[in-house]
Amino acid sequence: xxxxxxxxxxxxxxxxxxxxxxxxxxxxxxxxxxxxxxxxxxxxxxxxxxxxxxxxxxxxxxxxxxxxxxxxxxxxxxxxxxxxxxxxxxxxxxxxxxxxxxxxxxxxxxxxxxxxxxxxxxxxxxxxxxxxxxxxxxxxxxxxxxxxxxxxxxxxxxxxxxxxxxxxxxxxxxxxxxxxxxxxxxxxxxxxxxxxxxxxxxxxxxxxx
Numbered sequence: 650x651x652x653x654x655x656x657x658x659x660x661x662x663x664x665x666x667x668x669x670x671x672x673x674x675x676x677x678x679x680x681x682x683x684x685x686x687x688x689x690x691x692x693x694x695x696x697x698x699x700x701x702x703x704x705x706x707x708x709x710x711x712x713x714x715x716x717x718x719x720x721x722x723x724x725x726x727x728x729x730x731x732x733x734x735x736x737x738x739x740x741x742x743x744x745x746x747x748x749x750x751x752x753x754x755x756x757x758x759x760x761x762x763x764x765x766x767x768x769x770x771x772x773x774x775x776x777x778x779x780x781x782x783x784x785x786x787x788x789x790x791x792x793x794x795x796x797x798x799x800x801x802x803x804x805x806x807x808x809x810x811x812x813x814x815x816x817x818x819x820x821x822x823x824x825x826x827x828x829x830x831x832x833x834x835x836x837x838x839x840x841x842x843x844x845x846x847x848x849x850x851x852x853x854x855x856x857x858x
Contacts, residue, residue, distance in 0.1 A: 736822075737822055737828060738761045738770060738828075740818060740821075740822045741759075741761075741815060741818040741819075741822070741828075742759055742760070742761065744814065744817075744818050744821075745759050745811065745814050745815065745818065746758060746759060748814060749807070749810050749811045749814045750780070750810065751780075751803075751806050751807040751810050752780065752783075752806070753779065753780055753783045753786075753803045753806070753807065754777045754778070754779060754780065754783070754803065754804075754807040755777060755778050755779070755780060756775060756776075756777055756807075756811060757776045757777055757778050758775070758776040759773055759774070759775050759776075760773060760774045760775075761773055762774065770828075770829065770834065771834065771835065772834045772835035772836060772837065773834060773835075773836045773837070774836075774837045774839065775811070775836055775837070775838050775839070776839045776840070776841070776842060777807065777838065777839070777840050777845075778840065778841060779840070787840070790843050791839070791840055791841075791843030791844055791845050791856070797855065800853075800855060801853050801855075804838060804845070804846065804848065804853045805848075805851070805853055808836065808838075808848050808853070811831070812831040812832065815831045816831065832849075832850050832851055833850070834849070835847060835848075835849045836848040836849065838853075844856045
């Protein structure tokens with residue numbers, strides 16, 4: 650009877666072992682799941698950060714490309730307007746040379762000074778020669794055998810004819826270009842490349858001889 654009691658006493662411990670092993674396995678599985686979830690979260694977070702960084706880089710590049718495009722368009726707009734100005738003055742120059750005449754003078758050459766974007770030219774240099782019947786009044790080297798008053802009348806009459814031709818050219822070659830009023834410009838007048846004087850706002854100022 651004593652042996653049977655011992656067997657009965659030992660049997661409960663044998664039945665509890667599978668229960669303890671199950672808890673251990675479950676715990677290990679839970680820990681593995683937790684570690685796996687942590688790794689997944691970390692990897693996912695790294696991928697999100699990487700994608701965000703790449704997106705930010707793409708946005709920065711797009712912004713830089715946009716700014717560059719604006720600069721290119723600005724440069725292109727400047728170039729087109731400058732070309733229009735140059736074309737306008739080239740047409741005026743072509744039409745005025747040999748076509749501006751008075752009873753005493755002929756416009757031989759005209760050069761427009763610095764043609765500035767959105768401002769146009771600041772002035773001209775006009776080289777003239779005398780009409781054949783007026784040659785006797787020219788002494789050479791930019792000097793005339795005329796009084797100051799007579800010379801003023803000769804130049805003023807000629808410059809009024811030049812203004813009329815200039816204004817006709819502006820109407821003929823109208824475009825998006827800047828062309829100041831003729832009288833606002835400072836005109837340097839030469840005869841056979843000798844300085845004769847300046848003309849501005851309808852007033853002729855001869856050079857001092």
